[in-house]
Amino acid sequence: MKRIESPQNSLVKHWKKLLSVRKERDKTGEFIIEGYHLVEEAIQKKENVLTIMISDNCNIPLSWDVENLEVVEINEVIKNELAETEHTQGIFAHCKQKTVEGQEQLDWNRLLLIDAVQDPGNIGTMIRTADAAGIDAVILGKGSADAYNPKTLRSAQGSHFHIPVVKGDLHEWVEQLKNRNVTVYGTALENSTPFNEVVKSNTFALIVGNEGSGIDKELLQQTDQNIIVPLLGQAESLNVAVATGILLYGLSL
Numbered sequence: 443m444k445r446i447e448s449p450q451n452s453l454v455k456h457w458k459k460l461l462s463v464r465k466e467r468d469k470t471g472e473f474i475i476e477g478y479h480l481v482e483e484a485i486q487k488k489e490n491v492l493t494i495m496i497s498d499n500c501n502i503p504l505s506w507d508v509e510n511l512e513v514v515e516i517n518e519v520i521k522n523e524l525a526e527t528e529h530t531q532g533i534f535a536h537c538k539q540k541t542v543e544g545q546e547q548l549d550w551n552r553l554l555l556i557d558a559v560q561d562p563g564n565i566g567t568m569i570r571t572a573d574a575a576g577i578d579a580v581i582l583g584k585g586s587a588d589a590y591n592p593k594t595l596r597s598a599q600g601s602h603f604h605i606p607v608v609k610g611d612l613h614e615w616v617e618q619l620k621n622r623n624v625t626v627y628g629t630a631l632e633n634s635t636p637f638n639e640v641v642k643s644n645t646f647a648l649i650v651g652n653e654g655s656g657i658d659k660e661l662l663q664q665t666d667q668n669i670i671v672p673l674l675g676q677a678e679s680l681n682v683a684v685a686t687g688i689l690l691y692g693l694s695l
Contacts, residue, residue, distance in 0.1 A: 445515040454520055457495075457536060461526065464588045471539045473590035476526055481535045482506065483600030490537045490603060497521035497532035526592040539590060542579075542606050550578035551624060551645040554690065555612050557661060558585030558652040559682055565589065566597025567683035568650070573601035575690040580605060583612035585652070612649065616664045619647050628657055628665035629689065637669045637692045646693055650686050 446454060459466045460474050467473050472492070475484060484491050485506060493512045494502070497520070502508060516524070521532050554572045559565055565587045572580050582589055589607045616626050625643040628634075629650050649665065651657030662668060671685050680688075 443513055443515055445517075446520060447517050449520055449523055451520075453493075453514075454516075454523070457524060457534075460536070461524065461592055464591070467539075467588065467590050471541070473537055473539060473595070474524065474592070475535050475537060475595055476524070476533070476592070477531050477596075478503075478533055480595065480600055481533055483603045484535050484537055485511065487603055490540065491535055492538060493536040495520075495524070495534040495536065500532040502533075526596070540602075540606065542608055546606075547579070548622075550606075552577045552694065553579050553581060553615075553619070553624075553647040554686065555581045555583065555615060555647055555649040556586050556651075557583045557612055557649060557657050558655075559650065560585065560587050561653065562587040562591040562594040563597045564653070564681070564683040565591075566594040566599075568686045569594070569598040569605065569607055570601045571683065571687040571690060573598075573605045575687075575694050577605065577690060577694075580607045581610045581612065581615055582607065583610065612658075612661055613664065616647070616649075616661065620664070620666070625667070626665045627689075627693065628662045628668040629670065629685070630656060630662055630668040631670065634668040634670040636672045637689050640667065640669055640693070642693060648686070648689055648693060650682055650689075653682050 457474055460472055475481060488511060491511055493514055495514050495516050496502060497516050498518060524534055554577050569580050587594060619626055625646045627646060627648050649657055671680055671688050
């Protein structure tokens, strides 16, 4: 088994850059995950995994199928430089982002479109919720946090390996979906219908927007209907990830 001792090793430098620089993740189509749960999720689809990195006193469970996967030992210094969590478990994986073919996208009939949501924790939670609600794909529009930011990955809890997450122009996506007769719902405070009063469609796309300013006004004009989660108490608003969960289940069930 290969072992790396020096933080100056070129591969270690690359891993650190993937953790901290979005442009590097975009350019290479690669990312880093941390912890037993995420690494186990990743190896269920071996084509996603380039390298598994384990630190001293850390072992790969016997139940894991890591045949034909590269496993590299790292020392405590490198472990601490890669760790994004306070109490790291000392296991990491260097992974490839999943690519999606154009033909595959035509089979997506239930989608979540995210417009300029900037908090990576919220993005991760929404990806995880979309996965749980049986949504076919998540589309991240301009201005949204990176799907492969370490905080996004932790919040999504492995759902990146279950559901396609792609970047795209939401105006183009809405146009394409409407041409396919997929109902497009926006979320807005004004001129909107409570989600529980909406006539449901078997195929739909839900657009959710920026935590402060909501969905782009031009995008709202493209929707078939705008919906809202009624506030029954005194809170001024809901967290965007919480509202997304309510709406996705409301439209799906």
